[in-house]
Amino acid sequence: MEPHNPASEYFTSYEDLEIHKLMLEDDPRTSAYKNAIMSNKAFFEGKVVMDVGCGTGILSIFCAQAGAKKVYAIEASKIAGLAKEIVKENKFEDVIEVIHSKVEDVQLPGNNKVDAIVSEWMGFYLLHEGMLDSVIMARDKFLKEDGEMFPExxxxxxxxxxxxxxxxxxxxxxxxxxxxxxxxxxxxxxxxxxxxxxxxxxxxxxxxxxxxxxxxxxxxxxxxxxxxxxxxxxxxxxxxxxxxxxxxxxxxxxxxxxxxxxxxxxxxxxxxxxxxxxxxxxxxxxxxxxxxxxxxxxxxxxxxxxxxxxxxxxxxxxxxxxxxxxxxxxxxxxxxxxxxxxxxxxxxxxxxxxxxxxxxxxxxxxxxxxxxxxxxxxx
The missing domain is CATH 2.70.160.11 (Hnrnp arginine n-methyltransferase1)
Incomplete structure (x- = not known):
């Protein structure tokens, strides 16, 4: 049996990479999330965050840069392997935990709650891709009563x-x-x-x-x-x-x-x-x-x-x-x-x-x- 190669997994779909490249290079999108997180650094400092559908992990890294003590980066697709490499590349592997799973199947240690949920869930005309259901489910299951949603x-x-x-x-x-x-x-x-x-x-x-x-x-x-x-x-x-x-x-x-x-x-x-x-x-x-x-x-x-x-x-x-x-x-x-x-x-x-x-x-x-x-x- 050949040794498991995570790199081969997330590069098997060229289309997936092109989609993530398109989203990353969308400056209004990426800048809005970065500005929203960085302008609230006082809130993120020492907080626990969940990134639903983290993709390549850039939003999780923004949260870590803003001072979050723990980020659960949830990603159901094979791009999760690439996210782990990017997290390691930016030396945040002690803060960001990439979880390769549907958020519906995630269990946090000790049934912990998070202080904020960050997610880029929007599709064409806002609702096209159908990811908002998962974000709401994550909110109800994992967010503290006084927690924050990004966006709100x-x-x-x-x-x-x-x-x-x-x-x-x-x-x-x-x-x-x-x-x-x-x-x-x-x-x-x-x-x-x-x-x-x-x-x-x-x-x-x-x-x-x-x-x-x-x-x-x-x-x-x-x-x-x-x-x-x-x-x-x-x-x-x-x-x-x-x-x-x-x-x-x-x-x-x-x-x-x-x-x-x-x-x-x-x-x-x-x-x-x-x-x-x-x-x-x-x-x-x-x-x-x-x-x-x-x-x-x-x-x-x-x-x-x-x-x-x-x-x-x-x-x-x-x-x-x-x-x-x-x-x-x-x-x-x-x-x-x-x-x-x-x-x-x-x-x-x-x-x-x-x-x-x-x-x-x-x-x-x-x-x-x-x-x-x-x-x-x-x-």
């Missing part, structure tokens, strides 16, 4: 958008108009979201819309089963409404005593520095030309798949803006909304109360998903 919250945002990168080149392709081909491309893509970078100038909504806010310290797995929102937003310019853009933002704890210090945020939106998550766009089978101030009404439902619990189904319906309730205040230029905005400007205290009662994020429950499906309904 996340929000999914939406906005109507154009996607000229998919279609504009076909208007004049080597001197040939191929709009019919572009239309076929659009029809073929409407049942599966596209992952791409939406340019800031292609965002059509006057305001970003929050689909949901997830509290990593309190939400349960069942809270993640589905989310739904019906909304109306005014177009911020003339353009082609071709899809709904989805992205997320994560917020990390700020445990410093500095009142002027702001929490670290990781924003994957089209107005921020691009990340490897890019944005998720549900493509419309037929584009709609809109003008500045035109109301765009839609409903989005995001539900955990009944068969594959790691998958979400996304269903987008384009609605008649005359037939649905508008938010207060509304950014569109329908006469009734303009009158309401004028009234609210003249009666700010009463308007604030009414807006708080009317505008709420409709939450159901949401789930993780390893694959992405979407359905569009032009009704």
């Amino acid at each position: 919250s996340a929000t999914i945002y939406l906005s109507p958008c154009s996607v000229p990168s998919l279609y504009k080149k076909w208007d004049d392709f080597h001197g040939v108009s191929m709009a019919a081909l572009a239309k076929q491309f659009r029809t073929s893509k409407y049942n599966k979201p596209e992952i791409l970078n939406v340019q800031a100038e292609d965002v059509l909504g006057c305001d970003e819309v929050a689909l949901c806010w997830i509290n990593l310290k309190e939400d349960t797995v069942s809270d993640l089963d589905s989310y739904s929102i019906q909304h109306v937003v005014g177009a911020n310019k003339d353009g082609a409404f071709q899809g709904l853009c989805i992205w997320f933002e994560c917020v990390f704890p700020d445990l410093s005593d500095n009142a002027n210090h702001n929490p670290v945020r990781l924003d994957t939106g089209p107005l921020s520095t691009p990340t490897h998550w890019k944005q998720t766009v549900i493509i419309l089978p037929e584009e709609q030309e809109v003008e500045l101030g035109d109301p765009i009404a839609f409903q989005l439902e995001m539900c955990r798949d009944s068969v594959n619990k790691r998958r979400y189904n996304l269903q987008l319906s384009i609605l008649d803006p005359e037939a649905v309730e508008h938010p207060l205040p509304c950014t569109c230029d329908l006469t009734k909304c303009l009158l309401i905005k004028s009234y609210m400007l003249q009666h700010p205290e009463e308007s604030e109360k009414n807006a708080m009662e009317t505008n709420g994020i409709e939450e159901e429950a949401i789930d993780d998903d390893d694959d992405m499906d979407s359905e569009n309904d032009d009704s």
Whole structure:
């Protein structure tokens, strides 16, 4: 029998290494975690930390550099072997214990609890990879009552958008108009979201819309089963409404005593520095030309798949803006909304109360998903 060679294990999947390389080189992602940990060094000093899905171990090393006395780095894949080598390379093997296991199967010595859980669990449109269930399970099993989650919250945002990168080149392709081909491309893509970078100038909504806010310290797995929102937003310019853009933002704890210090945020939106998550766009089978101030009404439902619990189904319906309730205040230029905005400007205290009662994020429950499906309904 040949001697066991850990190196051969974690180099057997070239694709896995490429994925980790992509994540490591995503500067907004890696810098956000490093800044969040290092800006809370006073908290990490002498603490016990768990890194769920540690990958190559860089977040565990950040925690050790910040002064953690013990880090349990949990990794289910064979990349755990590489993580051990990197930990040793950085001389933290006495602090960081890499555990090659699913976090669901981990038992800490003496049933110890940890002071913080650090994890980079996010996928496309936040929930695509389905790892959040495992993080919540780890929180319930291992985190102390007063422990901290890094990140501590996340929000999914939406906005109507154009996607000229998919279609504009076909208007004049080597001197040939191929709009019919572009239309076929659009029809073929409407049942599966596209992952791409939406340019800031292609965002059509006057305001970003929050689909949901997830509290990593309190939400349960069942809270993640589905989310739904019906909304109306005014177009911020003339353009082609071709899809709904989805992205997320994560917020990390700020445990410093500095009142002027702001929490670290990781924003994957089209107005921020691009990340490897890019944005998720549900493509419309037929584009709609809109003008500045035109109301765009839609409903989005995001539900955990009944068969594959790691998958979400996304269903987008384009609605008649005359037939649905508008938010207060509304950014569109329908006469009734303009009158309401004028009234609210003249009666700010009463308007604030009414807006708080009317505008709420409709939450159901949401789930993780390893694959992405979407359905569009032009009704």
